[in-house]
Amino acid sequence: MCALDKLIEKYKIGDIEAMSILVETYKDELYNLCFRLTFNKHDAEDLFQQTWIKATKNATKFKDTAFRAWLFKICVNQHKDNYRQLMRRKKFLKEDFKTTYAKDYVLVVSNRGESVEQEVEKKHIQALLISNIDKLPEKQKIPVVLHYYQQMKYSEIANTLDIPEGTVKSRINAAKKKLKSVMEGELYV
Amino acid sequence: MFDIDKYLDDMRIKEFEPSESLVQKTKKECEKNMKPQKAQRRYHKQTSRKFGKGALIAIPAAAMLLVGVFLGAFLFGEKTDPSVVAFYTVDINPSVCVNVDENEIVQSVKSQNEDAEALLKTIDCVGLSVPEAVAKIIEAAKQAGFLDGDQKYVLIGRFGEGNEQALSDLQTLLDTKLGDLIDLLIVSGSLEDKLNADGLHVSAGLLILSQMADGVEITGDDKVADVVDEVNNTNQEKYLAPTLEAGANSEGVVLEWNELDFQKMGYTGKVSYHIMASNSELGIKNFDAVKIGKLDFMSTDDQPTRYFIDVEKCGVNGEKYKYYGIYAVYSGDIYVQSNVVKAIVPGPEESPKPSPSTSPEPSETPAPEPAEGLVSGYVDGEFVKLSWEKNSKDGFTGYKIVASKTNENPSYPEDGYLKYITNEGTTSKSLYEGYGGLKANTYYYFSVTYLYSDGSKIIGNAVWLKVPEKEEEPDPTDPPSGDMVATTIRGEMDGSAVYVSWDKIEHDHFAGYKVVYSYLDSTPVYGESNVYYTYITDPNVNSKVYSDITALKDYSSGATCYFSVTVLYNDPSTKVAGNVISFVAPESVPYPSTNISVSLSGNNVATSWTEITDERLQGYKVVASFTDSSPSYPENGYATWITDTTVTGYTILESYIKSLDGYEPGATCYFAITAVYDGKKVTGDADSLVYP
Numbered sequence: 094m095c096a097l098d099k100l101i102e103k104y105k106i107g108d109i110e111a112m113s114i115l116v117e118t119y120k121d122e123l124y125n126l127c128f129r130l131t132f133n134k135h136d137a138e139d140l141f142q143q144t145w146i147k148a149t150k151n152a153t154k155f156k157d158t159a160f161r162a163w164l165f166k167i168c169v170n171q172h173k174d175n176y177r178q179l180m181r182r183k184k185f186l187k188e189d190f191k192t193t194y195a196k197d198y199v200l201v202v203s204n205r206g207e208s209v210e211q212e213v214e215k216k217h218i219q220a221l222l223i224s225n226i227d228k229l230p231e232k233q234k235i236p237v238v239l240h241y242y243q244q245m246k247y248s249e250i251a252n253t254l255d256i257p258e259g260t261v262k263s264r265i266n267a268a269k270k271k272l273k274s275v276m277e278g279e280l281y282v
Numbered sequence: 283m284f285d286i287d288k289y290l291d292d293m294r295i296k297e298f299e300p301s302e303s304l305v306q307k308t309k310k311e312c313e314k315n316m317k318p319q320k321a322q323r324r325y326h327k328q329t330s331r332k333f334g335k336g337a338l339i340a341i342p343a344a345a346m347l348l349v350g351v352f353l354g355a356f357l358f359g360e361k362t363d364p365s366v367v368a369f370y371t372v373d374i375n376p377s378v379c380v381n382v383d384e385n386e387i388v389q390s391v392k393s394q395n396e397d398a399e400a401l402l403k404t405i406d407c408v409g410l411s412v413p414e415a416v417a418k419i420i421e422a423a424k425q426a427g428f429l430d431g432d433q434k435y436v437l438i439g440r441f442g443e444g445n446e447q448a449l450s451d452l453q454t455l456l457d458t459k460l461g462d463l464i465d466l467l468i469v470s471g472s473l474e475d476k477l478n479a480d481g482l483h484v485s486a487g488l489l490i491l492s493q494m495a496d497g498v499e500i501t502g503d504d505k506v507a508d509v510v511d512e513v514n515n516t517n518q519e520k521y522l523a524p525t526l527e528a529g530a531n532s533e534g535v536v537l538e539w540n541e542l543d544f545q546k547m548g549y550t551g552k553v554s555y556h557i558m559a560s561n562s563e564l565g566i567k568n569f570d571a572v573k574i575g576k577l578d579f580m581s582t583d584d585q586p587t588r589y590f591i592d593v594e595k596c597g598v599n600g601e602k603y604k605y606y607g608i609y610a611v612y613s614g615d616i617y618v619q620s621n622v623v624k625a626i627v628p629g630p631e632e633s634p635k636p637s638p639s640t641s642p643e644p645s646e647t648p649a650p651e652p653a654e655g656l657v658s659g660y661v662d663g664e665f666v667k668l669s670w671e672k673n674s675k676d677g678f679t680g681y682k683i684v685a686s687k688t689n690e691n692p693s694y695p696e697d698g699y700l701k702y703i704t705n706e707g708t709t710s711k712s713l714y715e716g717y718g719g720l721k722a723n724t725y726y727y728f729s730v731t732y733l734y735s736d737g738s739k740i741i742g743n744a745v746w747l748k749v750p751e752k753e754e755e756p757d758p759t760d761p762p763s764g765d766m767v768a769t770t771i772r773g774e775m776d777g778s779a780v781y782v783s784w785d786k787i788e789h790d791h792f793a794g795y796k797v798v799y800s801y802l803d804s805t806p807v808y809g810e811s812n813v814y815y816t817y818i819t820d821p822n823v824n825s826k827v828y829s830d831i832t833a834l835k836d837y838s839s840g841a842t843c844y845f846s847v848t849v850l851y852n853d854p855s856t857k858v859a860g861n862v863i864s865f866v867a868p869e870s871v872p873y874p875s876t877n878i879s880v881s882l883s884g885n886n887v888a889t890s891w892t893e894i895t896d897e898r899l900q901g902y903k904v905v906a907s908f909t910d911s912s913p914s915y916p917e918n919g920y921a922t923w924i925t926d927t928t929v930t931g932y933t934i935l936e937s938y939i940k941s942l943d944g945y946e947p948g949a950t951c952y953f954a955i956t957a958v959y960d961g962k963k964v965t966g967d968a969d970s971l972v973y974p
Binding site: 109112113116120121124125128129138141142145146148149150151154170173174177197198199215218219222223228237240241242244246255256257258259260262263265266269272273275276277278279280 | 283284286287289290291292293294295296297298299300301304305307308309311312313315427428499501503505507508511512521523567568569570609615616617618619705707796808809810811850
């Protein structure tokens with residue numbers, strides 16, 4: 094257990110300062126995860142706050158695992174809850190995540206020898222891909238977001254989602270097949 | 283062809299910071315919610331009350347878990363209505379407690395959380411039988427959206443005196459009526475359990491559920507899905523995959539593996555072994571492999587331990603596949619991988635072309651642990667596909683993909699590089715003609731150099747592959763001859779079948795019809811969420827039959843199904859959505875199966891079964907297997923295909939029996955009938971005999 098993880102132990106016995114340090118330490122990483130799960134500033138802020146509050150309420154459940162992984166697990170579970178509620182309230186009226194909007198969040202990685210035109214095209218395609226990832230069923234979308242946006246390893250995702258590593262791989266693979274088919278339909282037909 | 287890996291691997295999303303006001307507000311909220319540990323009401327598992335473990339996640343209704351009934355004495359007199367003798371808890375997430383009298387008639391219903399309070403305002407269950415009341419509660423929860431998305435769990439508990447049969451009857455009824463809609467979990471306990479739970483302000487059903495794994499704690503905020511996840515997580519290491527061995531001869535590849543102790547795992551239910559093949563070890567490991575066989579069986583039945591892959595399927599000299607593995611699938615959604623094995627069917631002659639090793643030496647033992655520098659590759663269509671073992675050492679800075687026509691062991695920087703990949707998790711890359719100057723029809727040595735921050739590097743082995751030619755681009759065509767118009771769809775319904783037809787499109791740039799349907803989107807257009815499609819590229823095909831719309835995705839009884847046709851055009855790529863028609867789906871009618879009986883007739887086997895009179899039936903596949911105790915079509919092939927649905931018998935000839943995998947004198951052969959419907963196959967119970 095690292096020093097940061099020990100902070101939560103301090104928090105569990107009523108050390109308010111300990112939780113404050115934990116929030117400061119993980120705020121950026123957690124906020125980005127929230128944003129990538131929702132792609133909406135307001136929803137991300139809600140999710141950020143809900144995650145910390147849940148972590149506070151469930152502090153006694155934290156055992157000897159890494160705090161970061163535990164926090165991410167709470168965040169993803171909260172997101173799933175929010176999604177279910179969204180479905181209940183809005184009855185599938187969730188606004189489509191538009192490609193034009195997605196372009197604001199793409200950071201194009203330049204490769205050697207790529208022209209400006211190629212980079213622009215790549216940005217367009219990646220924005221289209223992001224908007225299609227957002228449309229995946231949550232079961233597939235969450236592992237994709239954690240792996241490709243958050244650069245998490247399969248084993249970390251398995252731990253976060255409480256599923257075997259093989260299941261993570263199978264869901265990502267299924268998502269890739271679906272994305273490939275949709276992208277080919279939108280780009281090449 | 284869209285290279286999904288390339289775009290996903292290069293995907294980077296901008297980083298953002300939370301605003302300072304959000305952070306401060308969050309800290310304050312946390313402070314408000316902060317309570318000393320001792321102030322929290324918690325329940326910790328009582329080890330003295332233990333029920334069966336495992337097998338909880340995604341339990342289909344057909345494989346429901348009935349936990350042992352414990353009818354304790356009614357010791358605690360908390361009930362206010364003397365006619366109440368038992369309690370049912372329903373957790374969806376609205377948590378409801380249904381109080382019943384000795385005749386299992388509902389006397390009162392109480393909410394156990396906020397969601398339930400709102401739900402109960404819309405329904406009245408007093409005076410109903412338990413099945414009626416529970417069905418009504420589930421329906422109301424569904425209407426309120428609680429059973430949408432991933433959440434399908436319905437946990438029902440019975441606590442108190444009464445008959446065990448009542449719970450069993452309820453289980454059967456819900457399974458029949460709502461089996462496709464929900465994942466049902468059944469628990470039961472004593473009135474003492476109920477009072478314990480009340481004292482702890484938790485649902486009695488959830489309390490019993492939490493006891494199915496050691497150390498699972500619950501609070502009043504926990505939802506059924508949370509508890510199921512936690513129980514499964516605690517038990518998850520119990521899921522195992524078999525250890526695989528492989529052998530090959532000129533006829534094909536034989537895979538063999540050990541039996542698993544499902545009882546020890548705590549798993550009861552259906553298990554599927556997916557037999558996977560790939561040309562690279564990583565293909566199997568990363569689920570980028572081809573499923574070439576599937577063995578389904580119940581955990582309580584005899585287990586398959588062998589699978590034969592015919593040379594036609596696996597190819598000679600590893601032309602098609604070299605690596606094999608098994609994905610053990612539990613409850614339809616939990617995948618556990620076996621080790622990967624390599625097996626190559628020898629060709630009639632030694633391959634004349636010398637080439638560097640493309641992968642580790644053949645091995646019939648479990649695959650080694652990942653090792654840096656292990657590179658493999660193969661040609662797929664117009665691509666050279668390289669994959670390599672993921673780095674596991676500290677100080678990693680990137681992979682350099684290198685190629686050389688002459689250097690048998692190319693490396694960076696000596697041979698330059700084609701691609702620099704800094705994402706440690708990226709372990710494959712597709713290359714093609716023109717990429718980094720690669721020439722078509724030319725052999726290259728490809729490799730990967732692993733770089734580290736201290737300046738060290740690991741040079742991978744090389745694979746020698748020919749870069750294929752790019753597929754020819756279609757010739758540019760004339761400009762469109764007219765507007766890219768929509769088509770008009772029409773349709774009619776007959777029973778549960780729907781016939782749709784649409785106007786033909788005559789256009790130079792016509793690419794295809796996407797015939798779409800959706801139960802969830804009233805204006806379905808190809809490419810949108812919850813919209814499913816059939817792709818027809820022949821402009822003259824302008825009709826389609828959905829033989830049973832109750833079998834379509836997202837079906838629920840009484841729901842409206844919407845149909846439309848989206849027309850696709852080329853140059854420019856355009857899709858044009860047409861009008862929408864809709865039909866209300868009828869009640870789903872189950873697809874019947876039939877059981878087989880077998881007996882020896884000399885060295886032939888006489889089979890018989892009961893006729894299925896369902897109009898949707900297309901025919902019977904008579905199936906036999908020595909290796910699969912629950913054989914079915916198409917997994918096990920078939921002895922004959924009978925399309926006269928009034929036929930109820932068939933004699934399987936000795937020659938067919940002896941051609942089956944696993945045949946040897948005195949071996950047990952299993953038989954079954956798979957009833958084939960349009961889009962659906964249902965296999966009845968198997969029968970067996972010892973074949974002389």
